[in-house]
Amino acid sequence: MTDEHIEVLGLGNSLVDLFAHIEEDFLVKESMQKGAMILIDEERAEQLYKRMGPATIVSGGSAANTIAGVRSLGVRSAYIGKVKDDELGRAFIHDIRASGVKFDVTPAANGPATGRCLSFITPDGERTMNTYLGASQFLSPSDLDENLVREARIVYLEGYMWDRQAAKETFQKAARLAHAAGARVALTLSDSFCVDRFRAEFLDLMRSGLVDTIFANTEEIRSLYQTADFKTGLEALRAEGVLGVVTRSEHGSIVVEGEATYEAPAFPIDRLIDTTGAGDLFAAGFLAGMARGADRVKSAKLGALAAAEVIQHLGARPQARLADLAAENGLAV
């Protein structure tokens, strides 16, 4: 493996985020569950956009955010996902490449527009997401660059991909190829509603060995094991025999791996602006550490550092060079 090889590869839904600030009562009026991501169709996306305030457009997509963060930490990364060849799709491709991430998937010439996430930020910095998957759901196994999958040390997949058949098959193919090549296969559970939709399948992914590393937050763990008690859920995750990496917002993170448990605190922030991307960027830091052979605690600290940067501005991709931040905090990888 030469220095030019990819270290971390991500697969996910390729979305642009449209952000607007709203008051709490907007969520009530639109019957939105605060903090959740729900899928919407094109018609609802159009309606909702009409009722949305002036919007800031930035590239998003959970795994894409993570991979941009991995690269910002100085770790070579690539991303696989589908956009359409339209203006927003071109913006997505521009941004991911401008971040230094390898991206070579041919955009769709026809079919639905590039996927978008209408993201509503309440005054407390929480975001509520309405996603129209658009072109992203048509990522198919033929879009997989098999050599790219084989050269990665870690392949990272987002649970959200499970919402559509073609994307799901791509996920499975990538996971099999990666394991065959000796790489780690990590899955983020994405959000508790996503877990609720695919509980049995996500459990099966771990139990069949197709996935060896799980990223989740406390809500997702509770949803996965249908328990109100986080500790019970965490022990159930440990018993799966996977590497379990669980974020707990301002309470830091906890990693379970066989008998071992590791904890790391959250990273201090000046001002919370927008929680969008906190989980994505925590995963970025952890994956970057893991790819470079850092121990679990250092990897979790890197996750906390990356998450802290992204919640202090609007948008879910890093704006500072995370490698510099890491070095300043004695966490260079």
Next chain:
Amino acid sequence: MTDEHIEVLGLGNSLVDLFAHIEEDFLVKESMQKGAMILIDEERAEQLYKRMGPATIVSGGSAANTIAGVRSLGVRSAYIGKVKDDELGRAFIHDIRASGVKFDVTPAANGPATGRCLSFITPDGERTMNTYLGASQFLSPSDLDENLVREARIVYLEGYMWDRQAAKETFQKAARLAHAAGARVALTLSDSFCVDRFRAEFLDLMRSGLVDTIFANTEEIRSLYQTADFKTGLEALRAEGVLGVVTRSEHGSIVVEGEATYEAPAFPIDRLIDTTGAGDLFAAGFLAGMARGADRVKSAKLGALAAAEVIQHLGARPQARLADLAAENGLAV
């Protein structure tokens, strides 16, 4: 005039802004003059975009920013400008309407894409702009809703429109209609390079009486009268017999009107993030005050308040409700 009538109407180049943070040496490498706005063609726009980092997309356009600010201060406003019927054009229209601004110009079905401004933010918060006018330059006199022009109390025009013939003719027609209806006609000189391109014509606009109010900053005044001495320039502006409104960044603003001179300080800020839109939003505050019959000092204070809001975040449109900020500071109109 009923309460439903428009109070302030703006005409300008309809652009979306693509922002990226850069280091100073990028400007040197790309031979860009810091702080300036230059026009670029489509090919250069493509090249430059390729070399630009991940970009945040927000609606912009100088007069459009101003008019969104006027509306945010609670004053009824409308905007006239041209976009193409493409994704960025639809985003522009969405944003201006979502701000509560009346906008009814039919987007172009063919021709160049919606105009865009590649805006590079250096660590000191200064922005250097490269504008591809695209569809905006094809705003033509037939796009003018004459009834809208006639009902406005103030018609506000941007100097940047002078760069293209069709837009310039639209500008002239709007100014004539507005004066015939007894409205004020205000012009922003836009930037010192724009003044340099059109010095004689801008002077003629004042001297012929087509424009009665001028917005400018110190650089633009120096450029207009080709003097290194600001005071000399200011007195020359006073001698034109127009209402002259001049901003001086952190030194506040100065208004000359016949024998009278009014001054107002800058509004305090916590943290300078991005100067984009400072002049646009100063004009918004001043116009909102003027439209509601506020005196010059109060209008200038409103300008300072609106400018202070916009330089404390990325993007040139207000994110807070300016009417609330004004009320909190005893400046309600």
